[in-house]
Amino acid sequence: xxxxxxxxxxxxxxxxxxxxxxxxxxxxxxxxxxxxxxxxxxxxxxxxxxxxxxxxxxxxxxxxxxxxxxxxxxxxxxxxxxxxxxxxxxxxxxxxxxxxxxxxxxxxxxxxxxxxxxxxxxxxxxxxxxxxxxxxxxxxxxxxxxxxxxxxxxxxxxxxxxxxxxxxxxxxxxxxxxxxxxxxxxxxxxxxxxxxxxxxx
Numbered sequence: 001x002x003x004x005x006x007x008x009x010x011x012x013x014x015x016x017x018x019x020x021x022x023x024x025x026x027x028x029x030x031x032x033x034x035x036x037x038x039x040x041x042x043x044x045x046x047x048x049x050x051x052x053x054x055x056x057x058x059x060x061x062x063x064x065x066x067x068x069x070x071x072x073x074x075x076x077x078x079x080x081x082x083x084x085x086x087x088x089x090x091x092x093x094x095x096x097x098x099x100x101x102x103x104x105x106x107x108x109x110x111x112x113x114x115x116x117x118x119x120x121x122x123x124x125x126x127x128x129x130x131x132x133x134x135x136x137x138x139x140x141x142x143x144x145x146x147x148x149x150x151x152x153x154x155x156x157x158x159x160x161x162x163x164x165x166x167x168x169x170x171x172x173x174x175x176x177x178x179x180x181x182x183x184x185x186x187x188x189x190x191x192x193x194x195x196x197x198x199x200x201x
Contacts, residue, residue, distance in 0.1 A: 003032060003041040013050060061094040061125040063087055064114055066133045068102055076100065079129055086156055087127060094127075103136025111135070115142070118151045125152045130159075 006017050013020075023029040024040065029050060031040035063083035067076040080096055087094040099110035106112075111134075117123035126146065128134045134153070135142060143153050 001043060003043055004047060006031075006040045006042075009042050009047070012047065059092075059124045060117075060122060061087060061090075061092055061127060062114060062117065062123050063094055063096040063127045064098070064110065064134055065096065065129070066099040066101070066103070066108070066110070068100075070100060073100070079133065082129055083127060083156075103132055106135070106138075115145065118146050118149050121149055121151075123151055125154060127154045127156060129156045131155050 004012070006020055009015075009020055010017050020029065020040070024031060029042075029046060032043040032046055034040050063080075063086075065076055065079035065083060067073065067079070076098060080098060083096060097110040097114055099108040101108045114123070114126065118126070126134075131139050146153050
């Protein structure tokens with residue numbers, strides 16, 4: 001069996017030798033054995049005890065709200081108020097994260113903060129008014145990631161709804177990105193499609 005010296009443990013764990021001595025005294029991490037000359041030696045099990053210590057779940061609920069642009073800021077405030085009222089009625093601590101940006105933009109600051117909290121296990125539940133407020137496409141993927149980290153995503157209103165203006169803007173954005181990668185006849189067809197979509201809207 002391999003044993004680690006106190007110096008090797010400090011390098012692996014990123015702590016000082018004094019910290020390891022303090023852990024020994026407090027019982028947090030005792031060495032496998034100590035040599036006659038006083039040197040501490042740690043086993044792989046001792047190392048794993050710290051490396052793979054289960055992360056304590058924080059029972060924090062987050063309400064998430066989003067609108068596409070600044071001109072819909074009033075709607076954002078309404079979403080926040082509705083979410084706040086809903087969560088206050090549940091009597092549990094919560095915070096609200098909001099975004100102004102497209103539903104197909106995955107670099108939204110609030111969304112990234114939300115996902116980071118889920119992965120860090122600091123968020124146990126996410127509440128949104130409508131599924132498309134979290135993301136226009138790929139909701140199932142975000143939900144799956146949340147499930148992996150024991151986080152629940154709750155949709156307050158499961159009624160299927162369509163904000164036609166926003167949906168068309170998102171579709172136009174997708175088509176525009178695709179058209180930038182095309183040349184010749186294909187690009188012209190895509191441009192024509194975009195024109196028809198915007199005119200019909």
